[in-house]
Amino acid sequence: MLEVTGLHSHYGRAHILADVALNAAAGEVVALLGRNGAGKSTTLKSIIGVVRPSAGRVSFLNRDITRRPPFEAARLGLGYVPEDRRIFAGLTVAENLEVGRQPPREGLRPWTVAGLCELFPNLAERRAQLAGRLSGGEQQMLTIARTLIGNPRAVLLDEPSEGLAPVIVDQMADTILELKREGLTIVLSEQNLRFATRVADRATIIEKGRIRYEGKMADLAADRQVRAAYLTV
Numbered sequence: 001m002l003e004v005t006g007l008h009s010h011y012g013r014a015h016i017l018a019d020v021a022l023n024a025a026a027g028e029v030v031a032l033l034g035r036n037g038a039g040k041s042t043t044l045k046s047i048i049g050v051v052r053p054s055a056g057r058v059s060f061l062n063r064d065i066t067r068r069p070p071f072e073a074a075r076l077g078l079g080y081v082p083e084d085r086r087i088f089a090g091l092t093v094a095e096n097l098e099v100g101r102q103p104p105r106e107g108l109r110p111w112t113v114a115g116l117c118e119l120f121p122n123l124a125e126r127r128a129q130l131a132g133r134l135s136g137g138e139q140q141m142l143t144i145a146r147t148l149i150g151n152p153r154a155v156l157l158d159e160p161s162e163g164l165a166p167v168i169v170d171q172m173a174d175t176i177l178e179l180k181r182e183g184l185t186i187v188l189s190e191q192n193l194r195f196a197t198r199v200a201d202r203a204t205i206i207e208k209g210r211i212r213y214e215g216k217m218a219d220l221a222a223d224r225q226v227r228a229a230y231l232t233v
Helices: 040-048 070-076 093-100 111-118 136-148 166-182 193-199 217-222 224-230
Strands: 002-011 016-025 030-034 056-061 078-079 155-160 184-192 204-208 210-216
Touching: 002 040, 002 184, 016 030, 016 184, 016 210, 016 217, 030 040, 030 070, 030 193, 040 070, 040 111, 040 155, 040 184, 078 136, 078 210, 093 136, 111 136, 136 166, 166 184, 166 193, 184 193, 193 224, 204 217, 204 224, 210 217, 210 224, 217 224
Parallel strands: 030 184, 030 204, 078 155, 155 184
Antiparallel strands: 002 016, 002 056, 204 210
8 A cells, every 4th residue: 555665854954764664554554653853754744745755765556656746645545644733723624624525536435524523523513613713632633534534545644642631542542443444544653652552553663764663563562672772761
């Protein structure tokens, strides 16, 4: 579904990512883990095209999308949920969803507003409310819902649990597991190991812009030495 090889990215002269590689199969949840500033968000931005890689290759559905503009990846079915959410605060919840709408894709059950309201009951109660008046957790739900109504085949989720109350984090984990059951491929960046352990099949650890570990999530959860080396503060 998604394959990244030899990815390098810069911010000006700063070399942020160096030879990053990761992959995700259809229906798989892959967690990109690392400390704050390790390069997780830059990796997702480089995949979707918000940051233009200086070297390497990004392949989605066997198509090279390296250094292509984000809208082209979105049209192919690669969704992106940014860390800073970027909702339209002056639009209602329903209007935000309409902004993200794309036609159904062959072989996928299309997402509807009604289906998204079932997935996110909080949004169902606030469809006519301005998005800027939602809580942080509700804004995160809206951002994910706005991406899903584009009927993606895969989604990049940047720090989905960050800054959320524990009860909302649990709801978010349930949502990701439901999306996995729907067959959606998900790559998520995370610092919350407990959250990632609950939802992910495999883990990739990045440190200082380089991949340091790749393996099954269950194996990482049992490996205290690797966790201490790359994930503890």
